[in-house]
Structures are given as C-alpha cells and as structure tokens.
Amino acid sequence: MENPPDQTESKEMMLPPRTRRPKGGLLTMPFIIANEGFEKVASYGLLQNMILYLMSDYGLGVVKGQTVLFMWVAATNFMPLVGAFLSDSYLGRFLTIAIASLSSFLGMVLLWLTAMLPQVKPSPCLASAGTNCSSPAATSSQLALLYSAFALISIGSGGIRPCSLAFGADQLDNKENPKNERVLESFFGWYYASSSVAVLIAFTVIVYIQDHLGWRIGFGIPAILMLLASIVFAFASPLYVKRNVTKSLFTGLAQAAVAAYVNRKLMLPGQSDSYGCYHHLKDSELKAPSDKLRFLNKACVIRNRDEDIGSDGLALNPWRLCTTDQVEELKALVKVIPVWSTGIMMSINVSQNSFQLLQANSMDRRLSKDSTFKIPAGSFGMFTIIALISWVVLYDRAILPLASKIRGRPVRINVKIRMGLGLFISFLAMAVSATVEHYRRRTAISQGLANNATATVNISAMWLVPQYVLHGLAEALTGIGQTEFFYTEFPKSMSSIAAALFGLGMAVANILASVILNVVKNSSKKGGVSWIEDNINKGHYDYYYWVLAIMSFVNVIYYVACSWSYGPTVDQVRNDKVNGVREEEQDEVVKIN
Incomplete structure (x- = not known):
C-alpha cells in the first residue's frame, strides 16, 4: 500500500542530505602508484636481457642489436615530453595514462607473440655436429613487428611516467592545508622509492624468470602485469580529481x-x-x-x-x-633550464653501469672465501636502488622527525640544498670509482693478468659497493629534489612537463655520455692503446673515471652559480622568508639553508 503524498514528502524531508565524499586524497594513491609500479616492472624487466633475445632469436649482431636498443631507450626517454604536452594541453592526465597503459599492454603482447609464434622471427639454426650454420636474417616484416612492439611500449612509457607523478600530486595538493608542502615532499619521496622497488624487482625476478623459464614466460608475465596495471588504474576512476586541460x-x-x-x-x-x-x-x-x-x-x-x-x-x-x-609560464621554463642542466652530469655518471659490470665480472664476487655462491655481476646495481630506498625511508621517518624533536619544531631541508648535496655526492662516487679501479687494475697486472681480461682478479668485488651506494644517494637527493623543484616552481598547467624534465635530462645524458666516451677513446689513443679498451686490464678506466669526476666537480660549482642566480623559490617567496626560518599561521617550519 502506497503512502499518501504528504507522508512521503515529509519522510523525504526528514532524511539527512547525502554527503559526497571529496575526491582525491590518500585513498587514490595505491591505484596510481600500482599502475606506475607495474609498468616499470614490465618495461625494465624486458630491457635487461633484450640484447640476448635479439642476438639469439633474431640473429642480430652485437653492434646492430645495441643500436636497436639505444634507439628504443632514447625514444622511451624522450616520449614523456610528448606525453606531458598532450596531457596538459589536450587529453588530461587521467585519459593520457589510460591510453598509455593500453599502448604498453599491446606492445608487450606483440613482443610476447614474437616469442610464441615461430613464423614472426627467423628460423632457428639447425646445424649438424661439427658444422657451422648461419640462421637466415630477419625479414623486413619480422623486424617491423618487433619494432612496433618497442614503439608501443615507448609510447606507453611516454604517457604514464610524466603524468602519474603529477596526477598523484593533484590528489594531495591542497593549498589550504598548512602542511601541504610537507605532504607533497613526503609523496614525492615515497613515489620515487616505490618506483625504485619496481625497478629492483624487474632487475631480479623478471630477469631470473627469463633466464630459467625462457622467453615465452619471461615476456608473458610483463604483459599480464601491464594488464593488471591498466585494470587497477581504471577501476578507481570515480575517485580521482581530474583537472581540466587548457589550450595547447x-x-x-x-x-x-x-x-x-x-x-x-x-x-x-x-x-x-x-x-x-x-x-x-x-x-x-x-x-x-x-x-x-x-x-x-x-x-x-x-x-x-x-x-x-x-x-x-x-x-x-x-x-x-x-x-x-x-608570459609567466615561459619565464618559469626559461628560469629552470640552468638548474635542470646541472642534473645531466649526475645522470651521465649513473649511466656508466656497463663499465662497472666489466669491473665486477673480473673480480671475486663471492660473499666470503668459503662461500660458493657468487653475486651475478649484473646484480650489483641493486645496491644503488637499495641505497636510494633506504635514504627515502630514513629521511622521511628518522632524520626529519629526530631533527624536529631536537629543534622543537618541524624541520625540513631546502630543495636547492638537497640537489646541490646530491651533485657533490655524485662527484665523490666517480672519485671512489676511479680509486677502486686503479687498485683493481694494479692488482691484476701484478698477478700477471694484463692480457687476460676474463680471469678473476684476487680482489673482492665488495669494493665496488661504496660507489654504487653513493650513486644511489646522489640520485635520491638530486633526482627527487629536481622533481619536487620543477613541480613547485611551474604553474599547475605545466606540472606534467615538470615531471618529464628529469627523464628528458636522462635522455640527453645518455647521448652526451656516448659523445664523451668516444672523445676520450679517440683522444687518449697512444701506441694503438687507449684508455677505453675491450680488455679492461689494458685500458685505463680509472683515468676515464677521473675525467668524469673532474667534470662533476666543475658541475657542482656551476650548480652553485645557477642556484644563486635563480634566487628564492616559490615557497620561500610565498612565506616571505629567504634565509630559512619561516612562520605559518598555526605552525612553524624550519628550512635548513
């Protein structure tokens, strides 16, 4: 039996009004960070062993294979700038990330198909015993499918990497919150740490699966992870804060x-x-x-x-x-270019991992003299990731709380100080690398191994750990600092470009590192032998490291000049204080300057 109209209306009037839950906030963080994390596990896990796949299954030589990978990595590093442009000007961050996730998934499916279907790659070499064979070269259509997979993965990375950080900051950025600056700083640190954990998993778990279970499973798992990333991100769509785009x-x-x-x-x-x-x-x-x-x-x-x-x-x-x-947007971009350029040298230093791999491969990689287990030479890069994550945790959960307790007020380190400290630590990392390599080379020669690059020098590879740790600390301070600096200095309409600038610096650094390497190799050649040789015991990699160390020290001086000429940051101006200590309405924050 229906209620009379007057009773129904009275009941509706008695019902409390529905309150909408505000969008954004910490609830959205797991979905955004999971999307980025799965993408990094998938893409970085594919890259590590890809040269072996190109050589064994596609018959590419080491030079052509490395060229293909260089172009892939270069495209992956430059695409975030395109993704940032499309996100800020046309698509918006949510739609850009969604489309990019689909692109990455399709690319990984194509790559998995190259491992599953024999028709899409050259026939395997079937030689009888004692005879040589050469597998047929890959056809244009077979290479086109492979390159299409790489291109789709690069497009996906270009949309996800610059937008995820800014999209996550959109969910937390609240100018009315007196602790907004501290919240963003904590978010940037934890976001960077979670990305590093994803890379660490890629370097270990995914690579192990590819080595022991084959390419079919090794390529299939990243594709599944990317599918999960897309579903997780889209599932939380109603919860996100989605800012409107502006014109181009x-x-x-x-x-x-x-x-x-x-x-x-x-x-x-x-x-x-x-x-x-x-x-x-x-x-x-x-x-x-x-x-x-x-x-x-x-x-x-x-x-x-x-x-x-x-x-x-x-x-x-x-x-x-x-x-x-x-005009102010153009000014913001022009102003940060000098500071941005100072981070390129640190990225050049971090990109020297192939030489560190040669060092580790020639040293005793056992944990102890009685141990039979050897740390894989390619796994020493884990110490960089571990150092980065450890710093983020200690800085956020131990150093700042302890300093705040001692001072009796909240304390944080100014972003420009952190960037400068990271660049100085990067210089120390190269100086330590040069010193350790000098000792390793001298020991190898004294043991009669000058002409035997594959022999193991009687010196523990644990001597390489300090330089890896220093690289991790440098990246934690300068990498996180630059990301935070760009995001806070740029207008909100440019926030995705702010996130893409650090990746762009890494791309430029890889190109410049190649130029520096070739210049050093050609200019140091004397008597047919240069500092950079295939035989690490004949070359002088320690001299090459010292060149980078000197360039890094000059870069620190250059950064000091750039930081001074830049003047106070937006946060310093906003709080009417340049020299460190500032008071807010209900709180006081001390910046160590």
Missing part, C-alpha cells in the same frame, strides 16, 4: 616568445602607471607580470586596446599580444 601549452609558450620578439622595441610601463597596461584574462590572478626576465613582459603590453583586444576580451592576434599567464 607549447603553442602558448611559442606565442609568448614570438610576441616578446615582435614587441622588443616597446617601452615597458613604469610601476606607477602599469595598471591596465598588461593583457590578462578576466579570471586570472596575474594582473601584471613579475619583474624577473622583464624583457619577456613586452609580450603582454597593450599598445592600443581597441586594436589589440576584441569584444570578448581576447587578443585579436595572439602572436603579437599574449596574456600575463603565458
């Missing part, structure tokens, strides 16, 4: 640069009569540009309001008149 960011930057050049002969208005002289959007908080890089301010100077601005309040020719927001 790169177009806006280009318009600001062109307008500043076109208007280069204009006189800037004085401080007293600048009101109404600069073009800005109605809802913009920037009524006038900042005083830094003032020559760019000419891009938003209104010459004739009737001729420059339409009835809708927009510029009639955006290539001659830009908004104050566009």
